[in-house]
Amino acid sequence: MSVASAAPIAVAGCAPRPVLRERGQHEVFCGLTGIVWLHRKIQDAFFLVVGSRTCAHLLQSAAGVMIFAEPRFATAIIDERDLAGLADCNDELDRVVARLVERRPDIRLLFLVGSCPSEVIKLDLSRAAQRLSRRFMPKVRVLSYSGSGIETTFTQGEDACLASLVPEMPAEPGTARSLLVVGALAEVVEDQMLRHFAALGVGPVRFLPGRRAAELPPIGPGTRVLLAQPFLGDTLRALESRGATRIPAPFPLGVEGTSAWLRAAAEAWGCPSARIAESLAAGEARGRAALARHRDSLAGKRIFFFPDSQLEIPLARFLSREMAMELTEVGTPYLHRDIMAEELALLPDSARLSEGQDVDRQLDRCRDAQPDITVCGLGLANPLEAEGMATKWSIELVFTPIQGYDQAGDLAGLFARPLDRRARLEL
Amino acid sequence: MQLAVWTYEGPPHVGAMRIATAMQGVHYVLHAPQGDTYADLLFTMIERRAARPPVTYTTFQARDLGGDTAELFKTAVRDAYDRYRPQAMLVGASCTAELIQDDPGGLAKTLGLPIPVVPLELPAYQRKENWGAAETFYQLVRALAGPHAPPPGEASSRRASGATRGAGRRCNILGPTALGFRHRDDVAEIRTLLQAMGCEVNVVAPLGATPADLARLGEADFNVVLYPEVAGQAAGWLKRSFGQPCTTTVPIGVGATRRFCAEVAALAGLPARAEDAALRMPWYSRSVDSTYLTGKRVFVFGDATHAIAAAQVAAKELAFEVVGLGSYSREFGREVRDAAKAHGVEALITDDYLDVEAAIAAAQPELVLGTQMERHIAKRLGIPCAVISAPVHVQDFPARHSPQMGVEGANVLFDTWVHPLMMGLEEHLLTMFRDDFEFHDGAAASHLGAKAAPAELGHGAAPAAPSVPAPAAVTPHAVAGDPIAWGTEAEQELKKIPFFVRGKARRNTERFAAERGIGVITLETLYDAKAHFAR
Numbered sequence: 001m002s003v004a005s006a007a008p009i010a011v012a013g014c015a016p017r018p019v020l021r022e023r024g025q026h027e028v029f030c031g032l033t034g035i036v037w038l039h040r041k042i043q044d045a046f047f048l049v050v051g052s053r054t055c056a057h058l059l060q061s062a063a064g065v066m067i068f069a070e071p072r073f074a075t076a077i078i079d080e081r082d083l084a085g086l087a088d089c090n091d092e093l094d095r096v097v098a099r100l101v102e103r104r105p106d107i108r109l110l111f112l113v114g115s116c117p118s119e120v121i122k123l124d125l126s127r128a129a130q131r132l133s134r135r136f137m138p139k140v141r142v143l144s145y146s147g148s149g150i151e152t153t154f155t156q157g158e159d160a161c162l163a164s165l166v167p168e169m170p171a172e173p174g175t176a177r178s179l180l181v182v183g184a185l186a187e188v189v190e191d192q193m194l195r196h197f198a199a200l201g202v203g204p205v206r207f208l209p210g211r212r213a214a215e216l217p218p219i220g221p222g223t224r225v226l227l228a229q230p231f232l233g234d235t236l237r238a239l240e241s242r243g244a245t246r247i248p249a250p251f252p253l254g255v256e257g258t259s260a261w262l263r264a265a266a267e268a269w270g271c272p273s274a275r276i277a278e279s280l281a282a283g284e285a286r287g288r289a290a291l292a293r294h295r296d297s298l299a300g301k302r303i304f305f306f307p308d309s310q311l312e313i314p315l316a317r318f319l320s321r322e323m324a325m326e327l328t329e330v331g332t333p334y335l336h337r338d339i340m341a342e343e344l345a346l347l348p349d350s351a352r353l354s355e356g357q358d359v360d361r362q363l364d365r366c367r368d369a370q371p372d373i374t375v376c377g378l379g380l381a382n383p384l385e386a387e388g389m390a391t392k393w394s395i396e397l398v399f400t401p402i403q404g405y406d407q408a409g410d411l412a413g414l415f416a417r418p419l420d421r422r423a424r425l426e427l
Numbered sequence: 428m429q430l431a432v433w434t435y436e437g438p439p440h441v442g443a444m445r446i447a448t449a450m451q452g453v454h455y456v457l458h459a460p461q462g463d464t465y466a467d468l469l470f471t472m473i474e475r476r477a478a479r480p481p482v483t484y485t486t487f488q489a490r491d492l493g494g495d496t497a498e499l500f501k502t503a504v505r506d507a508y509d510r511y512r513p514q515a516m517l518v519g520a521s522c523t524a525e526l527i528q529d530d531p532g533g534l535a536k537t538l539g540l541p542i543p544v545v546p547l548e549l550p551a552y553q554r555k556e557n558w559g560a561a562e563t564f565y566q567l568v569r570a571l572a573g574p575h576a577p578p579p580g581e582a583s584s585r586r587a588s589g590a591t592r593g594a595g596r597r598c599n600i601l602g603p604t605a606l607g608f609r610h611r612d613d614v615a616e617i618r619t620l621l622q623a624m625g626c627e628v629n630v631v632a633p634l635g636a637t638p639a640d641l642a643r644l645g646e647a648d649f650n651v652v653l654y655p656e657v658a659g660q661a662a663g664w665l666k667r668s669f670g671q672p673c674t675t676t677v678p679i680g681v682g683a684t685r686r687f688c689a690e691v692a693a694l695a696g697l698p699a700r701a702e703d704a705a706l707r708m709p710w711y712s713r714s715v716d717s718t719y720l721t722g723k724r725v726f727v728f729g730d731a732t733h734a735i736a737a738a739q740v741a742a743k744e745l746a747f748e749v750v751g752l753g754s755y756s757r758e759f760g761r762e763v764r765d766a767a768k769a770h771g772v773e774a775l776i777t778d779d780y781l782d783v784e785a786a787i788a789a790a791q792p793e794l795v796l797g798t799q800m801e802r803h804i805a806k807r808l809g810i811p812c813a814v815i816s817a818p819v820h821v822q823d824f825p826a827r828h829s830p831q832m833g834v835e836g837a838n839v840l841f842d843t844w845v846h847p848l849m850m851g852l853e854e855h856l857l858t859m860f861r862d863d864f865e866f867h868d869g870a871a872a873s874h875l876g877a878k879a880a881p882a883e884l885g886h887g888a889a890p891a892a893p894s895v896p897a898p899a900a901v902t903p904h905a906v907a908g909d910p911i912a913w914g915t916e917a918e919q920e921l922k923k924i925p926f927f928v929r930g931k932a933r934r935n936t937e938r939f940a941a942e943r944g945i946g947v948i949t950l951e952t953l954y955d956a957k958a959h960f961a962r
Contacts, residue, residue, distance in 0.1 A: 025503070026486045030462025050428075052522035052551060057437040058465045067433055068803035076428045080552045083526075092428040099430060116460045116523035120492070149462030150489040150523070360483075360510055379467030379479065386477035 017344070017353065019335060024358025027379050028308060028333055029395075030149030031157025032115065033062045037399060038161055039072045041184045044108040044213050047073040048100065049147070050093060050125060051115030072107070074100070078117055089123055090131075097132050101140055108139070109213030111161065114146035141213065143168065153333040155231040155309045155398065158184060162208055165216060166238035169208075172220030179205045179265055180217055180244065182236070183229030186401035187211075193252075193262075193404060199279045200266040208235075219244055226265050228252065228403065230343070231310035233336045250342040252403045253311075253411065254318035255287035260342070283405035290409025291322055294416040299324035301419065304371035306380060307331035307357050308394040315375075315397065317346045323412055327351035328369040331362065373419060390418045433780045433800060435755035435818060439549035440521045441466050442559025446567065446657075447517055448480040448605035449633040453567075454513035455482045456504045458496070458524035458531050473821050474606055483507040487524070497529045504535050508542070515571065515638035516540065517563065519547035543638065545570045555778075557656045557730065558758060560604055564633055565660040571641040576668040595648030596695045597627045599665075601673075602658035603634035608733070608817040610634060612830035613653060617678065620833050621651065624691060624700050645669040649694040653677065653832070655732055656756060678832045679736035680840065681708055681744055708837040712745055723848065726751035726792035728775070728783055728801050729816025731759030733831070735766040737796050737815045740840060742770060751775065751790045753783065780804070791931040794848060799823075809926050811847035911940050914949045921953065935960045 032055060035047040049055050056075035060067050076096045082089045093112075101107060110132070112125045129144040136142060145164040147157040162182065172178065179202055181193065190207055197205045206217035223244035225236065230251055240246070249264035250257050259280050266276045303325050305312040312332045319325040330347070331354040347353075354362070359380075366374060366384075373390045374380075381391040392415055402411040440457060447455035448470050457463065464484050470476045485503045487496045504518060518531040532546025545566050549559045600617060603610035611634070618628055629647035630640045644665060650673040652662045662673040672694055678687035688700040711717065725747040727738045731754045741747040752767040753775025754760075760776045767774035775786050784804045787795060795805040795812040799819050805812035814823055815831070830836040913921070917936075924932050932953075939956035940948050 024486065024506075025464070025484050026461045027464045027467070028461060029465055030460070032462070033465075052438065053431075053434060053436075053555065054438040054440075054463060054522045054551070056431045056434045057441065058462065060433060061465055061469060068800075071432070074430055074432045077431050078428060078552060080550075082428055083552060089428075096428050096430050116462075117526060119489070120523055120526045148489075149460035150487065150492070153461060360506075377468070378472050379464055380471075382471040382475060382477060383479045 017349065020352065020354040022354060022356045022358045022361065025360065026153070026333070026357045027306070027359040027377055028357070029062065029154040029377070030058070030116075031147035031152025031154065031160060032058060032113065032149075033154055034147060034157025034161060035059065035073045035113065036063045036066065038158060038184060038209065041211070042109065042209050042213055043211050044106060045072065045111060046100065046104060046107040046109070047111045047113055048097065049073070049075040049113045049115055050118040050123065051075055051078065051113075052117045053077050055115045055117070072104070078121075083121065089121070090128060093123075093128055094132065094135075097136075097142070101136055108141065110136075110140055110142045111164070112142065112144040113157075113161075114144065114148055114151075116148040116150050119146065119148050119150060141168070153307075155229070155311075156234075156334070158229070159232050159234045162232065162235040163238045165209065166219070166235065166242060169216045169242070170218045171242075172218035172222060175220065175222040177222040177224065177269075178218075179203065179269075180208055180219065180223050180225050180239070181205060181228050182208045182225055182232055182239070183227060184209055185228050185403060189401050189403050189407065192406060196262050196279070196283065197265065200262065200269065200271050200276060202265050202269045202271070224265070224268055226261065227339065229311075230314055230336070230339060231334075233334075233339060236339065248342055250317065250346060251311075251314040253314045254322045254408050255284050255291065255405060256322055256346075257314060257318055258287065258403070258405050258408070259284060287405035287408040290406075291412050293409065294412035295323055297416045297419055298412065300326065301372040302326045302328050302369070303415070304328045304366050304369055304374045305330045305332075306359075306362065306366075306374070306376040306394070307333040307354070308375075308377055309398050310334060310336075311394075311397055312375070313340055313343050313347065313353075316351060317343050318411070319415065320348055320351070321346060322408075323415075325415075328371050329354055329362075329365060331355075331357065333357070373415060375415075390422050392418050429779075431779075435778050435780070435798065435800065436556035437466070437469075438522055438551050439554045439556060439559025439562070440519060440547075440551065441469070442556040442561070443517060443519060443547055443549060443563040444470070444480055444482055445556075445560050445604040445606050446563040446633045447482060448476070449603065449607075450636050450638075452514035452637040452639075453481060453517060454507055454511045454515075455480075455517040455519070456500070456507050456531070456535075457482055457484050457519060457521055458500050458503075458529060459484045459486070459521035460523050461486045461488060463521050463523075470605055473819075474824050475821070476605070480605075481511065481513070485524075492527065496524075496527060497534055500529055500531060501534050501538060504540070504544075505538055508538075508540055513542065513638075515543045515545065515567070517545050517547055517567070519549055520551075522551035525549075525551050543570050557756060560657045561660045564604075564657060565664060567633070567638075568641055568644060568661040569664060571638050572644040572665070573668070575642060575645050596625060596697065597629050597647045598649050598651050598691075598695070599629050599644055599647045599671075600631040600651045600653060601662055602652055602654035602656075603631065604654075604657055605634070606817070607634075607654065607657075608819055608823065609829060609831045610654070612828050613832040613836065615828070616830040616833035616835055617651065617653065620678075620684075620688070620700075621691065624688065624695070625697050626691065626695050645671070647671060649673060651691070656730055656759065677732050677736055679733065679836060680740035681706065681837045683736060683739065684833055684837060703834045706834045706837060708744070708841045711838075711841050717745075717845075720845065720848070721746045723747045723794055724750045724790070724792045725794045725796060726787050726790050726801075727815070728753045728755075728787075728795075728797040730754060731756035731763050733816035735763060737840075738766060738770055740837075741796065741844075744837075745841070745844065747794070750792050751786055753777065753786065791928075791934065793928060794844070796844065808930065811850065813844045813847055911937050911945070912947050914947050916950045917948045917953045920950055932957070 039047055082092055112129050114125050125144040129142045132142040143164045145160040219242045221243035225239050225244045225246045247264045247268050249261045252258040252261040263276055310332050312330050316327050316330040320327050329352045335355045375392045375394050378393050381393045384391050401407050447453050467480050470480045483503055485499050518535045520531055535544045603614045650662050650671050652658045652673045665671045674690050676687040676690050678684040692699045725741045727734050734754045738749045738752045742749050749770040752772055754763045755778040764774040780800050795801050795810050796815045798816050802812050936953055936956040940952055
C-alpha cells in the first residue's frame with residue numbers, strides 16, 4: 001500500500017522543490033477532533049457527530065477531562081436499527097436533535113458533523129440540516145459538515161466547519177474594505193492582534209469563527225482575508241467565491257512570522273513602511289528577548305516532524321530561521337501550495353518535505369536521521385522516547401496559544417522543555 | 428440512535444486491540460479509515476506503554492471507496508507480515524469497514540501466510556469493548572489451542588498423567604489484558620498466592636502470552652478466571668474441549684480471596700491455605716478507629732465483576748450499607764441483578780451516565796465507588812468517591828504495586844475507600860471552624876482540587892462548565908416555583924452539617940416541610956425533620 005513518489009511542486013519565486021508523497025497507514029486524528037477546540041471558541045454552538053461508538057470514543061479520548069464539564073458536543077451513535085433503512089435513520093436523527101435542543105436551550109447553532117460511518121451509509125446530513133433548520137429556526141440554525149477520517153485529517157475538521165459557515169455570512173454592502181482574520185485563535189491572541197491592527201490603522205477587523213454564532217461577520221468584494229492558520233484551504237476557496245481576496249502572508253508564528261503577517265495587512269491598508277516598523281518595534285523586541293532565552297538549548301539541534309496539523313511547515317520555518325535549528329524531515333498531512341507559498345520560500349532547501357504518510361517507513365527514516373527532537377502524535381511519542389529519542393507531542397501546538405510576539409517565547413519553550421528535561425533527569 | 432457524550436466502553440475492535448497489545452508475537456490488521464489510530468494513544472498514554480500497539484490500520488480514504496479497498500487490505504496484511512513477522516495474526520474490520528463489507532478473513536486467507544490468521548467478526552453496531560475482548564481471546568484460544576484438543580470423550584494426556592501422580596496442580600491464569608484496571612498487579616498478586624499454595628502456573632493469558640503459549644493452554648489441569656468479562660467465553664470452551672474446570676470466585680476482598688483459595692485447593696487437591704500475615708485489612712476494619720464507617724451509605728457502579736465484588740466487600744468487610752448497585756456490563760445483567768437483590772436494592776443496568784448521575788443524586792450516598800465517570804459525578808455532588816473499575820484515567824495505572832485482588836488487594840481496597848471518607852471528615856472539621864480567621868467560606872474541599880466550587884449539592888459543577896441546566900434530579904431543592912424558603916437561622920444550622928450529608932438533610936427537610944405545608948423552614952422545622960427521618 002506504500003505508494004511513494006517525489007514530484008516537484010512549483011513555488012512562486014523558487015525552484016520547484018521535491019516533495020515525498022506517501023500513502024499507507026496514517027497515524028493521525030480525523031477531523032472530528034477539531035470539535036474539541038471549536039466548541040470552546042464558538043460559545044453558543046453545539047456539535048452533534050452522527051457516527052459510531054468509535055467516534056464517541058475518539059472524542060472522549062481527545063477531549064480528556066473536558067468531557068466531564070458538560071461540553072457542547074455529543075455523538076448520535078448509529079446502531080443496528082438505523083442501518084436497516086435510511087428513512088428510519090432520518091427520523092431517529094430528528095428525534096435526537098429535538099431532545100438535544102430541548103435539553104440545551106442555550107444552543108443557537110447546531111452542527112451536524114458527518115463521520116466515516118454516516119458517509120459510507122450515505123446519510124444526507126446537508127438535507128437533514130436544512131430540514132431541521134426549518135423546524136427550529138429562528139431559535140436554532142442547523143448546519144452540516146464532514147469531520148470524517150475518510151475526508152479530513154485533524155485540523156481539516158476546522159476547515160470544513162468554517163467553510164460551512166461561509167454561505168451563512170451576510171453580504172457586506174458595497175465594497176467597503178474590511179479585514180477578516182480566519183482560523184480559531186485563543187482569545188488572548190485575538191486581543192493582541194486587534195491592538196496591533198488598531199495601531200497600524202487596519203480595520204474594521206473581524207474574526208472567523210467569532211465567539212457567538214449570531215455574530216457572523218459580513219463578507220463582500222471589499223473583504224481582505226488574512227489566514228491565521230494554514231489548514232484553511234476550503235474555507236479560503238468559499239470566501240473567495242463570495243468575492244473576498246486573500247492577503248498572502250506567512251503565518252504569525254515567531255517574531256518574523258508575526259511581523260510579516262501584520263505587515264502584509266498593514267501594506268494592504270496602505271500604511272507607510274516607517275509607521276509599520278515603528279508600530280511593530282516594541283512587540284518584536286519583546287518577542288526576540290523571549291526567544292533568546294531558549295536559543296542556546298535549541299540552536300544546532302536537529303528536528304523531525306511527523307505529519308499532524310499542517311502547522312509543521314510554518315513551525316519548521318520558525319525553528320530553523322529564528323532558533324537556528326536544523327530541519328531533517330518536515331511531514332505534513334496535506335500541502336496546499338498556494339497558501340504555503342510564502343512559507344516555503346523561507347524554508348531552507350536542506351529540509352526534506354513529505355506529504356501524507358506511511359508511518360512504518362517514516363519511522364524508519366526518523367530512526368535513520370537520529371534527530372535531537374521529534375514532533376509527533378501521542379501514539380508515537382512514548383514508543384520513540386523508549387527508543388531513546390526526545391519527542392514533542394504535536395497536539396499541544398494546536399491547543400496552546402502560540403501565535404504572535406508575546407507567545408513566541410512560549411512556542412520556543414514547548415520545544416526546549418523536552419530537551420531540558422532529558423538533560424536534567426538522572427535515571 | 429443513541430445520544431452519547433460519554434461512553435463507558437469503546438467499540439469492540441478496541442477490545443480486540445487490548446488482547447493483541449497484551450500479547451507478544453501477535454499482530455492485528457484492522458481495516459479502518461484514517462483517524463481510528465486514536466486508539467493507539469490509550470495504550471501509549473493512559474497505560475504508558477513503551478511500544479506502539481501491534482496494530483496496522485489500512486487507512487482507507489474516500490477516494491478508495493470506489494473499489495480497491497480490498498486490495499488495500501491485502502497489501503496491508505502482506506506488508507505487516509513482512510515487517511513484523513508475527514507468530515499469529517488477527518484480521519478484522521472497524522465500524523466503517525464493517526459497512527463496506529470487504530471480508531477481512533477471506534481476503535487474508537487468499538494470501539496463504541505461513542502463520543495462523545484469525546479472522547474476527549466484531550459487530551460494531553451491536554457490541555462493545557469488553558465483548559470484543561472476550562470474543563477475540565476466545566477466537567485466538569480456539570484457533571491456537573484447538574488443534575491440541577483431545578478427541579471428544581477422551582481425557583487429555585496431560586490430565587491423565589497428572590491424575591496418575593495424584594495431583595492436578597497446574598493452572599492457567601486467564602483474563603488480564605492491556606488497558607485493564609490493575610490487571611498487571613492482580614496477576615502478580617494471584618500468581619504469588621497460587622505458588623504459595625503449591626500450584627504451578629502454566630500460562631498467563633492474554634497478558635504477556637505468545638501464540639505458542641496459547642497452544643499450551645490444554646496442558647494445565649484447571650483455569651483461574653480473573654476477569655469473567657474477558658475470559659469467561661474462552662474458559663467455557665477450554666472446559667468443553669480439555670475438560671479443564673475453572674474457578675468461579677473473583678478474589679477481590681478478604682472473603683472472596685478465602686473462597687477463591689478454597690476453590691483452588693479443591694481443584695488442585697491441595698490443603699486449604701493458612702491465613703496470610705500480610706493481610707492487615709480485617710484488623711484495620713475491626714479497629715475502633717473504623718467504627719464511624721458503620722452504616723455509611725455507599726453507591727457502587729462499574730463493570731459487573733468489580734461492582735459485585737465491591738458491594739460485597741462494602742457490606743461484609745467494611746459494614747457499609749449498599750444503597751445502590753449497578754453496572755454498564757449488559758452481558759452480566761443477571762449476575763448484577765442477583766447481587767443487588769442480596770443487598771436489597773434494585774440493580775441499575777445502564778450505559779448512560781445521566782441515568783447513573785440521577786440514581787446517585789436520588790440515593791444520596793455518603794460514598795461512591797465507581798469508574799472515572801462516577802468520580803466526576805461525585806465531585807459535582809460533593810460526595811467522597813473511590814475508583815473501583817475501568818474506564819479509568821492515567822492516574823489509575825499507578826507506578827506502585829496496587830492490586831485489587833488477593834491479600835494485598837484487600838489492604839489496598841481498605842486504604843483507597845476509607846481515604847476519601849477521612850478527607851471528608853477533615854473537611855467537615857475545617858468548615859466547623861470556618862469563622863476562624865484562618866479559614867474562609869470560599870476555601871475549596873481539599874480532595875476536590877484547587878478550583879472546585881464550594882461543595883454544595885448540585886452546585887459543584889466544574890468552573891469550565893458552560894451554563895447548562897443540570898438534570899432536574901441533581902438539584903432537588905431548586906425546582907422551579909419552589910415555595911419553600913429557608914429561614915436565616917435554619918440556613919446557618921444547615922451549614923454545620925457535614926457537606927457530604929448536607930444535601931440529604933436539605934432534601935429531607937424540604938420534603939418534610941412540603942408535606943406539612945410549612946412555607947418557611949425554621950430551626951424547629953430542621954430538627955423536627957431530623958427527628959422524623961431518624962428512624
